[in-house]
Amino acid sequence: MGNLENNRIFFDNASTTRIDDRAYREMLPLFKKHYGNPSSFHSFGEIPEEKMEKARMSVASLIGAEKDEIYFTSCATESNNTALWGIARAHRDKGRHIITSAIEHYSILNPLKEMQREGWEVTLLPVDKYGIVDPHDVKKAIKKNTVLISIMHANNEIGTIQHIKDISDLAKQAGVVMHSDCAATAGIIPLGVNALGIDCCSFSAQQMYGPKGAAAIYLKKGIKMRPIIIGGVQERGRRAGTENVPAIAGFGKACSIAKLEMEDNIKAITVLRDMLTEGILKNIKKVKLNGHPEKRLPGNVHVSFEYIEGESITLLLNSQGVAVSSGSSCASAALKTSHVLNAIGLSPAIANGSILFSLGKYNTEAEIKKTLEVLPSIIEKLRKMSPLS
Numbered sequence: 001m002g003n004l005e006n007n008r009i010f011f012d013n014a015s016t017t018r019i020d021d022r023a024y025r026e027m028l029p030l031f032k033k034h035y036g037n038p039s040s041f042h043s044f045g046e047i048p049e050e051k052m053e054k055a056r057m058s059v060a061s062l063i064g065a066e067k068d069e070i071y072f073t074s075c076a077t078e079s080n081n082t083a084l085w086g087i088a089r090a091h092r093d094k095g096r097h098i099i100t101s102a103i104e105h106y107s108i109l110n111p112l113k114e115m116q117r118e119g120w121e122v123t124l125l126p127v128d129k130y131g132i133v134d135p136h137d138v139k140k141a142i143k144k145n146t147v148l149i150s151i152m153h154a155n156n157e158i159g160t161i162q163h164i165k166d167i168s169d170l171a172k173q174a175g176v177v178m179h180s181d182c183a184a185t186a187g188i189i190p191l192g193v194n195a196l197g198i199d200c201c202s203f204s205a206q207q208m209y210g211p212k213g214a215a216a217i218y219l220k221k222g223i224k225m226r227p228i229i230i231g232g233v234q235e236r237g238r239r240a241g242t243e244n245v246p247a248i249a250g251f252g253k254a255c256s257i258a259k260l261e262m263e264d265n266i267k268a269i270t271v272l273r274d275m276l277t278e279g280i281l282k283n284i285k286k287v288k289l290n291g292h293p294e295k296r297l298p299g300n301v302h303v304s305f306e307y308i309e310g311e312s313i314t315l316l317l318n319s320q321g322v323a324v325s326s327g328s329s330c331a332s333a334a335l336k337t338s339h340v341l342n343a344i345g346l347s348p349a350i351a352n353g354s355i356l357f358s359l360g361k362y363n364t365e366a367e368i369k370k371t372l373e374v375l376p377s378i379i380e381k382l383r384k385m386s387p388l389s
Contacts, residue, residue: 013299019254071217095144102127105156132162154296158302158340201218317375
């Protein structure tokens with residue numbers, strides 16, 4: 001079943017995905033029929049609590065964790081904030097040094113800027129031209145007062161997958177907690193927390209065909225983390241506030257589906273990705289594929305077109321019924337050059353002409369063909385108008 005609605009194509013799956021019908025159906029009874037608070041002791045709370053715990057089991061199963069190592073939040077940004085603040089504060093008796101990379105999501109980088117203003121020391125590691133963090137740089141950056149390393153599993157913008165196991169091994173040797181932002185990978189590619197050796201990770205439902213409003217933190221048993229939302233005792237005291245039970249139920253179902261269908265999805269989406277990539281590089285001159293050519297997410301096609309601006313390409317593609325992104329959804333509204341593209345060494349002129357096509361399981365070969373039909377003429381039109389070409 002395709003993603004084509006009213007002749008429109010959605011290639012912005014990195015920002016959000018269309019909910020799977022099966023996850024949607026899982027949610028419906030919890031809005032009007034089983035609407036009780038899961039913390040209530042009376043009968044109205046029983047089924048919501050059961051559904052929530054069933055979802056917790058499914059979320060844990062997807063990543064190879066234990067059920068009581070999963071804590072629900074509202075979004076990946078909250079999960080990342082909670083992981084950073086919560087783990088760092090719980091370990092500040094040891095030190096106040098944190099290591100991260102230059103291409104992390106803003107829900108990592110901006111909290112760390114705030115922490116720096118409060119006296120924390122942050123080491124921002126560089127990446128190579130493909131966006132890969134060198135584990136040797138991590139090793140050199142670790143100090144006696146390092147309490148946390150946070151490196152994303154894969155970059156949401158250029159799709160590069162990191163050497164997380166190598167980095168987590170270094171963290172373990174140094175006795176440092178290892179966190180990874182897995183919002184771009186959970187439910188999309190295999191994510192085994194024990195195989196990767198991570199102590200904590202963040203991810204959400206909306207990137208894996210689940211609903212918005214539900215996300216999770218995996219926290220390995222024995223790792224200390226203080227809550228940043230304080231009130232009641234929900235989520236075993238780690239995150240206060242009434243849980244979004246319908247969204248959590250949909251999240252759980254999405255995780256169950258992802259576990260069963262991931263291998264087939266990867267194969268199908270990779271074929272479409274390669275078809276789109278090859279078509280662009282073959283039919284359009286002066287274009288560059290960003291990110292690692294092989295170690296990348298199956299649905300990621302991030303390209304830079306010389307002499308034109310990504311926002312103009314995005315608008316003209318949208319007028320042709322093709323929805324893409326000119327950067328991270330959390331940064332594109334600011335119309336700033338991507339910090340990720342700056343970090344991999346692209347000049348502002350090249351970086352500003354970048355487009356992200358992020359493909360998902362509902363995309364089709366017909367959609368790829370239509371995009372390849374309209375894109376070359378759009379690029380040609382914009383280049384004729386550009387004073388730089």
